[in-house]
Amino acid sequence: MIKVNNNFQLLPVSYLFSEVGRKVAAFRSENPDREVIRMDIGDVTRPLFPSVISAMHEAVDELGSAERFHGYGPEQGYAFLRDAIAEFDYYQRGLVNIEAADIFVSDGAKSDIGNLGDIYSRECKVAVMNPAYPVYVDDSVIDGRAGIPENGLWSNLIYLDCDPENNFLPSLPVEKADVIFLCFPNNPTGEAIKHDELKKWVEYAHANGSLIIFDSAYEAFVRQPGVVRSIYEIEGADEVAIEIRSFSKTAGFTGLRCGYTVVPRNLKGVYSDGAEVALNTLWNRRQTTKFNGASYVAQKGASAVYTPEGREDVKRATDYYLGNASIIRKALTEIGFKAFGGENSPYVWATSGTGEDSWKVFGDLLQNYGFSTTPGSGFGSKGEGYIRLTGFNSRENTERAMERLIKEKFQ
Numbered sequence: 120m121i122k123v124n125n126n127f128q129l130l131p132v133s134y135l136f137s138e139v140g141r142k143v144a145a146f147r148s149e150n151p152d153r154e155v156i157r158m159d160i161g162d163v164t165r166p167l168f169p170s171v172i173s174a175m176h177e178a179v180d181e182l183g184s185a186e187r188f189h190g191y192g193p194e195q196g197y198a199f200l201r202d203a204i205a206e207f208d209y210y211q212r213g214l215v216n217i218e219a220a221d222i223f224v225s226d227g228a229k230s231d232i233g234n235l236g237d238i239y240s241r242e243c244k245v246a247v248m249n250p251a252y253p254v255y256v257d258d259s260v261i262d263g264r265a266g267i268p269e270n271g272l273w274s275n276l277i278y279l280d281c282d283p284e285n286n287f288l289p290s291l292p293v294e295k296a297d298v299i300f301l302c303f304p305n306n307p308t309g310e311a312i313k314h315d316e317l318k319k320w321v322e323y324a325h326a327n328g329s330l331i332i333f334d335s336a337y338e339a340f341v342r343q344p345g346v347v348r349s350i351y352e353i354e355g356a357d358e359v360a361i362e363i364r365s366f367s368k369t370a371g372f373t374g375l376r377c378g379y380t381v382v383p384r385n386l387k388g389v390y391s392d393g394a395e396v397a398l399n400t401l402w403n404r405r406q407t408t409k410f411n412g413a414s415y416v417a418q419k420g421a422s423a424v425y426t427p428e429g430r431e432d433v434k435r436a437t438d439y440y441l442g443n444a445s446i447i448r449k450a451l452t453e454i455g456f457k458a459f460g461g462e463n464s465p466y467v468w469a470t471s472g473t474g475e476d477s478w479k480v481f482g483d484l485l486q487n488y489g490f491s492t493t494p495g496s497g498f499g500s501k502g503e504g505y506i507r508l509t510g511f512n513s514r515e516n517t518e519r520a521m522e523r524l525i526k527e528k529f530q
């Protein structure tokens with residue numbers, strides 16, 4: 120028989136959101152009369168924007184015509200989309216260092232986070248925030264960089280603890296970290312980072328030859344002035360950081376699939392023989408070998424997000440989800456939970472403060488109020504005692520779920 124990758128034996132049997140989905144499905148089949156409101160995975164509910172739909176209709180018509188048909192596209196993404204991203208997400212925000220050649224369009228952030236592991240050495244020591252989006256950790260396990268599980272932690276990872284005492288902003292690692300995953304606005308805590316805080320990380324990366332992988336999938340939810348949307352707002356970040364973005368949460372593309380990763384040409388690495396190489400060259404080589412590009416139709420749809428109408432729709436949609444997050448945060452606070460995030464982010468991170476096991480809280484809320492959450496411990500040991508709720512829902516469902524909670528509490 121074929122020898123398989125032993126690292127899979129180390130992983131939890133299922134991925135966090137698959138496990139939550141499995142438990143919700145089991146609850147539904149045991150309680151067919153109960154209505155369950157999903158407040159666990161961050162999946163959008165608003166339909167695609169009219170501008171996106173009409174761009175995609177046109178793209179489909181092109182593909183259906185012999186004269187205007189497109190086959191394989193550029194693996195890096197079509198110029199019409201890379202140029203729009205460079206112009207609107209970077210140049211017009213004063214981030215003039217980032218150009219279309221630095222941008223690689225993909226089928227979404229999650230795949231890119233994992234795939235980036237192909238371009239840095241297996242020996243790299245990886246640092247993750249604790250709690251963190253589980254993909255950073257699980258991918259490190261699969262790639263053999265995480266070590267072995269010991270008391271809920273991976274022996275070879277560096278943990279950057281986040282809790283209310285440090286406002287969910289971790290301290291710089293004591294041990295040297297080669298690759299540092301940062302996510303702001305943060306999933307799961309919902310907290311955002313200001314310029315001066317992030318500057319420390321860019322300085323650390325310069326001083327230690329580290330690579331920062333900055334996940335800014337939720338940047339469109341930033342409302343507060345002074346809060347960072349892109350790591351390239353920090354001077355010198357284009358020499359130490361890769362940025363990952365997605366159209367999933369900004370423009371409702373979770374089902375359609377399109378995102379992008381910025382690998383600036385100024386970002387260099389070194390082979391073990393001492394030869395320098397641009398990470399952009401490596402990522403380009405990786406993508407051209409293993410990826411044939413995001414679909415033409417999805418890229419046409421994504422380019423419509425940058426039209427004046429599309430940009431207004433992004434604001435409207437993200438305002439809507441932020442409105443839900445605010446309702447959640449208020450309700451949880453009313454019943455005596457401590458709630459965080461939900462202001463520059465669609466996620467609310469909450470604890471009853473009793474230290475109760477997260478999966479137990481998940482089970483109790485599902486059983487008693489008929490809504491699902493994501494147990495905080497699924498995001499790391501520092502998430503124990505917390506749950507995460509998502510603003511990605513309809514206003515009606517959000518209000519109904521929170522009313523159930525408040526009514527019960529104050530009856």
Ligand code: MLT
Pocket residue numbers: 136159160161162229252306
């Ligand atoms: C989440 O709920 O944390 C994410 O949306 C899931 C994902 O993007 O993979």
